[in-house]
Amino acid sequence: xxxxxxxxxxxxxxxxxxxxxxxxxxxxxxxxxxxxxxxxxxxxxxxxxxxxxxxxxxxxxxxxxxxxxxxxxxxxxxxxxxxxxxxxxxxxxxxxxxxxxxxxxxx
Numbered sequence: 601x602x603x604x605x606x607x608x609x610x611x612x613x614x615x616x617x618x619x620x621x622x623x624x625x626x627x628x629x630x631x632x633x634x635x636x637x638x639x640x641x642x643x644x645x646x647x648x649x650x651x652x653x654x655x656x657x658x659x660x661x662x663x664x665x666x667x668x669x670x671x672x673x674x675x676x677x678x679x680x681x682x683x684x685x686x687x688x689x690x691x692x693x694x695x696x697x698x699x700x701x702x703x704x705x706x707x
Contacts (some may be wrong), residue, residue, distance in 0.1 A: 660701025
């Protein structure tokens with residue numbers, strides 16, 4: 601009797617699990633910088649590049665008061681070079697009031 605009950609439960613389990621099978625699909629994760637189609641411009645892994653605007657109106661690529669932006673700025677030699685070559689007097693005014701931006705954007 602126990603053997604019959606075990607076999608019937610086993611068959612019932614196998615039969616019920618067969619109805620729940622799903623096809624497994626593989627979706628590759630896009631790698632930044634890799635060649636992707638021009639149509640697929642959206643990527644959940646790509647962050648929008650924002651602009652930090654100070655009270656004097658100067659626009660920066662990074663807000664250096666934000667720790668995450670500070671890390672990105674330290675890894676961006678082009679932004680650091682723009683800051684070294686910058687002649688905008690508003691940058692000093694921004695810094696005197698505690699507004700630190702990095703990667704000055706040229707108008």
